Amino acid sequence: MNGRVTLKQVSEIAQVSPSTVSRVINQYPNVSDDVRERVLQAVRETGYQPNPAARSLARGKSQVLGLIIPKSAASVCADPFFSYVIQGVAAACMRYDYVLSLVLFHTIEDESRTVSHILSQQLLDGVIITATQRDNQSVYQLLESGIPFVLLGQHDNDQVSYVDSDNQSGAYTAVTYLLGLGYRRIATITGPLNNLAAVQRQQGYLQALRDRDQLPEDALIAVGDFTEISGYTAMQRLLPQQPEAVFVASDTMAQGAIRAVAEAGLRVPKDIALIGYDDLPPAAQTIPPLTTIRQPIKRAGYTAVETLLDILAHGAEPPRRIILPTELVIRHSCDGVRPLNREVMA
Amino acid sequence: MNGRVTLKQVSEIAQVSPSTVSRVINQYPNVSDDVRERVLQAVRETGYQPNPAARSLARGKSQVLGLIIPKSAASVCADPFFSYVIQGVAAACMRYDYVLSLVLFHTIEDESRTVSHILSQQLLDGVIITATQRDNQSVYQLLESGIPFVLLGQHDNDQVSYVDSDNQSGAYTAVTYLLGLGYRRIATITGPLNNLAAVQRQQGYLQALRDRDQLPEDALIAVGDFTEISGYTAMQRLLPQQPEAVFVASDTMAQGAIRAVAEAGLRVPKDIALIGYDDLPPAAQTIPPLTTIRQPIKRAGYTAVETLLDILAHGAEPPRRIILPTELVIRHSCDGVRPLNREVMA
DNA sequence: GCATTTCTTGAAAGCGTTTTCATTATCTTA
DNA sequence: TAAGATAATGAAAACGCTTTCAAGAAATGC
Numbered sequence: 001m002n003g004r005v006t007l008k009q010v011s012e013i014a015q016v017s018p019s020t021v022s023r024v025i026n027q028y029p030n031v032s033d034d035v036r037e038r039v040l041q042a043v044r045e046t047g048y049q050p051n052p053a054a055r056s057l058a059r060g061k062s063q064v065l066g067l068i069i070p071k072s073a074a075s076v077c078a079d080p081f082f083s084y085v086i087q088g089v090a091a092a093c094m095r096y097d098y099v100l101s102l103v104l105f106h107t108i109e110d111e112s113r114t115v116s117h118i119l120s121q122q123l124l125d126g127v128i129i130t131a132t133q134r135d136n137q138s139v140y141q142l143l144e145s146g147i148p149f150v151l152l153g154q155h156d157n158d159q160v161s162y163v164d165s166d167n168q169s170g171a172y173t174a175v176t177y178l179l180g181l182g183y184r185r186i187a188t189i190t191g192p193l194n195n196l197a198a199v200q201r202q203q204g205y206l207q208a209l210r211d212r213d214q215l216p217e218d219a220l221i222a223v224g225d226f227t228e229i230s231g232y233t234a235m236q237r238l239l240p241q242q243p244e245a246v247f248v249a250s251d252t253m254a255q256g257a258i259r260a261v262a263e264a265g266l267r268v269p270k271d272i273a274l275i276g277y278d279d280l281p282p283a284a285q286t287i288p289p290l291t292t293i294r295q296p297i298k299r300a301g302y303t304a305v306e307t308l309l310d311i312l313a314h315g316a317e318p319p320r321r322i323i324l325p326t327e328l329v330i331r332h333s334c335d336g337v338r339p340l341n342r343e344v345m346a
Numbered sequence: 347m348n349g350r351v352t353l354k355q356v357s358e359i360a361q362v363s364p365s366t367v368s369r370v371i372n373q374y375p376n377v378s379d380d381v382r383e384r385v386l387q388a389v390r391e392t393g394y395q396p397n398p399a400a401r402s403l404a405r406g407k408s409q410v411l412g413l414i415i416p417k418s419a420a421s422v423c424a425d426p427f428f429s430y431v432i433q434g435v436a437a438a439c440m441r442y443d444y445v446l447s448l449v450l451f452h453t454i455e456d457e458s459r460t461v462s463h464i465l466s467q468q469l470l471d472g473v474i475i476t477a478t479q480r481d482n483q484s485v486y487q488l489l490e491s492g493i494p495f496v497l498l499g500q501h502d503n504d505q506v507s508y509v510d511s512d513n514q515s516g517a518y519t520a521v522t523y524l525l526g527l528g529y530r531r532i533a534t535i536t537g538p539l540n541n542l543a544a545v546q547r548q549q550g551y552l553q554a555l556r557d558r559d560q561l562p563e564d565a566l567i568a569v570g571d572f573t574e575i576s577g578y579t580a581m582q583r584l585l586p587q588q589p590e591a592v593f594v595a596s597d598t599m600a601q602g603a604i605r606a607v608a609e610a611g612l613r614v615p616k617d618i619a620l621i622g623y624d625d626l627p628p629a630a631q632t633i634p635p636l637t638t639i640r641q642p643i644k645r646a647g648y649t650a651v652e653t654l655l656d657i658l659a660h661g662a663e664p665p666r667r668i669i670l671p672t673e674l675v676i677r678h679s680c681d682g683v684r685p686l687n688r689e690v691m692a
Numbered sequence: 693g694c695a696t697t698t699c700t701t702g703a704a705a706g707c708g709t710t711t712t713c714a715t716t717a718t719c720t721t722a
Numbered sequence: 723t724a725a726g727a728t729a730a731t732g733a734a735a736a737c738g739c740t741t742t743c744a745a746g747a748a749a750t751g752c
Contacts, residue, residue: 008708017733018709020731031730032730035731049468052408054708057402057737058736058737080429086432090448090449091450100446100447102439103436104433104440122350122395123445228631262633364740365701365704366702376698376701377701381701397737399739402707405707405739406740
């Protein structure tokens with residue numbers, strides 16, 4: 001029938017009290033089978049759907065989750081990373097019947113003001129925040145406010161629950177793979193060092209070298225900021241050092257690196273091998289297609305929601321720490337021949 | 347004070363009835379100045395924030411807007427278009443104090459089921475839907491349901507309100523620009539022809555040719571589907587026709603086209619000029635940087651929300667049709683020298 | 693200066709659920 | 723089979739706001 005059926009009307013049709021209908025709807029155990037069936041029948045007939053507002057009011061929960069992305073508009077667009085996060089989170093919200101409230105910031109100044117504004121609305125049951133900056137203020141605001149939240153990305157504070165992918169191990173795998181192919185003088189282009197993920201990838205890089213008794217050289221480490229152009233300039237700085245291979249901490253930067261290599265009249269992978277990180281769609285379309293480390297961004301978003309719901313149900317203690325595994329995706333940017341020193345990969 | 351202050355508590359502090367507080371909060375005119383001031387003072391003191399659930403219930407409005415993106419997960423990610431849409435919509439929702447509920451579909455089968463599910467929830471005050479497919483079912487479902495909605499993209503049905511950018515004029519500008527530079531034998535790579543925007547861009551292309559007395563040739567029209575790879579193959583089909591310039595209906599396809607040109611041993615823009623459409627960030631990073639038509643996607647999202655709110659406030663009649671202008675962004679993919687036939691651009 | 697209109701305010705009835713509490717009906721168990 | 727425990731149900735009170743209605747106060751018109 002029409003969409004404005006109320007619980008009371010259902011109760012009249014089923015000849016029971018509203019309380020009982022509510023119990024059936026919410027799957028309480030203490031309802032006799034025949035009554036339950038009668039109610040369900042009435043629900044089916046009428047097409048009854050509980051009114052979310054009334055439910056929120058009575059239960060004191062909004063059934064709304066916030067996704068806070070504290071990044072300027074420009075960078076959200078440029079980076080498909082956020083598309084994936086949003087997708088994963090949206091899918092999970094859908095799946096668990098939550099409404100997703102998306103909060104994007106345009107400027108840093110907005111951020112703290114808006115976060116506290118958001119929180120004071122008592123609108124959100126919980127929050128997911130993507131904050132990879134090490135010193136992000138919003139995280140502390142959330143912590144202080146006591147609202148349940150999950151961070152996408154890691155954090156030092158031992159009260160925060162987070163979901164992240166294993167940056168260090170991903171980087172380690174990448175570099176070990178390059179070493180296994182026989183490459184030496186492996187350089188890296190890192191992300192911005194105030195970004196925890198960037199630091200962890202760098203550490204994975206260093207660890208892999210050390211485990212194979214390679215001495216890391218400062219000259220082989222160029223700092224970027226995850227943008228294409230920064231990959232381009234970083235690579236230009238690296239080229240005089242004549243690295244045989246480069247571990248680039250993001251696919252986007254790898255694109256820039258490829259560009260720099262090409263402009264220098266060199267070839268990937270013949271003259272220099274490149275391995276990226278992220279496995280975003282453009283990675284498969286570079287020339288040559290990029291060998292890279294896939295991180296399960298979408299799944300991380302999904303998992304973050306599930307973790308948040310778990311916290312909502314069972315409390316924030318103990319904090320949840322979830323690290324998702326990464327995966328090596330082999331394409332053709334490391335296919336250069338390195339007959340010397342060739343080893344079998346672990 | 348704490349976040350659980352209720353209107354009634356405020357009313358006690360201000361020594362007025364709850365009704366009066368409500369009137370002040372909602373900016374009703376009929377409140378004497380001194381009373382209003384007393385109430386506002388109490389609100390400030392307590393940090394009172396209205397409870398959204400209670401308000402929704404009483405008003406019968408949820409203050410939630412839905413954004414429906416009927417696209418498979420993969421394509422949403424691949425296409426930054428949607429990032430922009432989401433941003434614009436999210437920003438506007440924020441601005442007007444609405445909650446954004448994001449609805450993404452994974453499969454087409456999901457679509458109609460989920461749309462009706464969504465609608466039956468009586469959760470959404472209104473909906474924005476991005477549907478560029480000409481025969482999209484969801485649009486009819488929305489129409490039938492009577493829920494207020496705005497389409498991002500155009501539609502034949504004369505009851506639907508929409509916001510879109512001016513595809514035909516954008517394409518017209520692009521082709522006219524090429525003609526003005528002296529190029530002849532201008533080809534086009536179109537989007538999928540079940541997509542209205544794609545068709546309109548094609549029409550703009552045709553019209554521009556006709557207006558300059560150029561005869562369109564079927565052999566110079568290659569159909570793509572907005573993906574990089576389709577641009578690549580379309581360009582391969584076009585090359586034997588030796589076009590001097592190509593109007594490519596999306597930047598993403600233009601990237602593929604550049605790739606095909608490069609592989610054929612030719613150069614953009616020296617041997618063949620290319621002009622794109624969209625002006626997404628990657629456009630500036632192609633080699634050479636892409637001259638393109640900028641469409642204000644984010645602004646369209648923002649405007650769609652404003653239009654929807656207008657409909658919510660004043661009814662869906664008459665349907666709103668908003669066409670936003672596009673803009674020519676000149677970079678370096680049309681810089682080839684064409685000494686013959688050079689004309690002044692209109 | 694009295695009747696009429698207009699303003700300002702408060703009381704109270706919703707809005708559609710959930711949930712507590714009390715009541716009755718149904719089992720156990722001795 | 724009586725007493726106590728347990729299960730199934732309904733009445734009614736929240737939840738926190740908006741809004742209608744009525745009443746009293748102030749302003750207006752003649």
